[in-house]
Amino acid sequence: MKKIIQVVLALCMAMVLFTGCNSKKEEKDTVNTGKQTETADKNQNEKTDDKTSPVIIKTVIKDMSSDDEVSVKFLEKVSEGVSKQLGREVKIELAPISEGTYSESLGLLIQSGVIPDLMYFQGGDYQFAITQGILEDLRPYIEESTYVKSLIQPYNKARLENYPYLLWLAPDRIKVPVVRQDWLDGSETGKALLENPTPENYKEFFKELVKQHNLLSAYTVPGDITELDTVFNLAFGVTQTWVMEGDSYVYSKVSQATKDKLGFYAELYKEGLLDKEWISKKWDTKESAFYNGEVGVVAGTQGSVVNVYNNKMTGQNGESAKLAVLPPAKGVAQGYTPSDVSKESRGWAINAYSENKDVAFAILEYMASPEGQVLDKLGYEDEHYTKEGEQYKLTDKIGEWWPRFHESIYQFEANFAPETPYYSQAAEKALDMVVQYSSFDNSFVIPDDYATNWDAQEALYAEFAAEVINGNRSIDEFDTYVKEWYALGGTEITEYANEVLNK
Structure with a gap:
């Protein structure tokens, strides 16, 4: 019995020594940075x-x-x-x-x-x-x-x-509204819209599109109003995430400007100009409705997405259906969605x-x-493009390629054959228009201490906005919504915002 115990003890000691050596080896092979x-x-x-x-x-x-x-x-x-x-x-x-x-x-x-x-x-x-x-x-x-x-x-x-x-x-991922060029040129209200793109002139243009082309609606969005906001926010005074009311900042979504904007959206919906199914639309159904002529105007990200929209529209409806980029609405201010520069x-x-x-x-x-x-933008020679002298001619396979590293075409000075431009006129116009109507937002990264309440506040706004637009609640209930927003931690985050923005 004594010998058995001695053997067991010896085995245990060996295991301890082995484990200790292993631990030291692992410790040696591990870089401990103090933070990771x-x-x-x-x-x-x-x-x-x-x-x-x-x-x-x-x-x-x-x-x-x-x-x-x-x-x-x-x-x-x-x-x-x-x-x-x-x-x-x-x-x-x-x-x-x-x-x-x-x-x-x-x-x-x-x-x-x-x-x-x-x-x-x-x-x-x-x-x-x-x-x-x-x-x-x-x-x-x-x-x-x-x-x-x-x-x-x-x-x-x-x-x-x-x-x-x-x-x-x-x-920057800024969205711009686009419409078929032939529909814009063939409208009576299009010229007034381009010269003075007020919300009211936009509404008149929408009415004509629906009537002239027997559309289901003039404008559609994929489930939320972000793509409407890129056109109309600044016109109603929603110029940044935090706007001045009196001598302090308030969150734009509880401002008078947002109340005015939501009232306008509700009018568009009631008059059949905003898609009745906007809240259930997805990206693919939004785009197919545009290509199929069910709606007249959608928004797409400047540059590459507008380029895709243009190519698909002309591929399905002919070259005359190439896209035109519309300006942002003009009112209190004018511009597309301000760039978020917080990060x-x-x-x-x-x-x-x-x-x-x-x-x-x-x-x-x-x-x-x-x-x-x-390499990043064009792929491989003789597969995605051919080259004659200094001129690049894109092949049909270019549609299978996309940039993996840097999408920017700023200072990308490759010379393309006229019949195969890298970007369509609409895509290039979108880039130029965003530069023309660009501004910076004053949003900031929400601290963790406020994050949970912030998510609840955003959900509250999304629900209220949808119910107002769809006619289930009156815009007159805006003050009630604002009180609920502040009760969800809005007072604290507004105080914090004023500290940050007034530094």
Whole structure:
């Protein structure tokens, strides 16, 4: 018995020693930053300073997978270009992420401690990433860059100052209203609308469209009124998220300006000018209603989305059905939706604890270069385009391609054959119109302490607005809604807003 006990004790001691050694080994192989714990790839890190060894950059990119041949081929091409630019071999590899929505899958990945060198964020930057301090301040890299810096727009610059961790070189996601050019030209009210786009002139134009083309309605939106607001908000005085009433700021959605605007929307609905099914419309049904001639006007994001709308409309209805961009309504002020410059809502981030931050940024720099932009925007020669001298001619396969890195065409000076322009006239006009009618919002990131109440307040507004527009509640109940909004924490968030905005 004594011997058995001695054997058991010896085994236990051996297990303790083994576990202790293992723990020490794991501790040694783990980089503890004080804000995060991430497993270090020792072999890769030891080779980072060896100029003859390839630098491996781990990345995650939406809609790209290591199991997808198109993704792999594209990143091989990008790797070749970056390697040539740096004078050393770089290999870009996609880190696998779980199934589900992209934002959730990326969130799970970084919370597990596997943090890629270069990451595309969409749908938020995750509180985990902020509290753990894993995102690199990109401003020093941008300042030293050549190509990235040349593509920075005023709204990019403002967002980077407020939140320097995400870079997204693309036209701002501002929506503009569009209509068939032949319908605009053939209307009696179109000229007055273009010369003086007041809400009343918009209403008259809507009435004529419905009558002349036997439409179900003049305007439709996919489930909420954001795409109406981009046309009419400023005209009614909803010029920013927080507007001045008296000597202090109030939330625009409880302002007199919003009351006036909702009353106007209710009139559009009652008169059959706003789609009766707007609240149940989805993106696809909204767009099909537009192409099929059931509605006359919709809003689309400037640039790429307007380009898609134009190409689909002309493809289905002929070249005469090309799109025209309409101006924002004019009243108290005039403009499309102001740019939110509190931060980027999506974009590229670099792991602050990566061993290869400079190389990760060099990828973004290469893709902003003339050569990188051609690859990013046009795909592969003899497949997505052909080239005669310095002129690019796009093939039918260009419709299968989209930019993976930088969507911006600012200073993209490729010379295209007239018969295959990169953007349609409507898409280019949309970009110009947004510049003409641009402004900055004064919104700010809502602190966590107010977030729950804020969500409830937003839900309250959405419900009230829908009921007023659909005629289920009177606009005269606006004051009751405002009291409910303040009771849900509106007083506290308004006080906080005035502290922030009056600094």
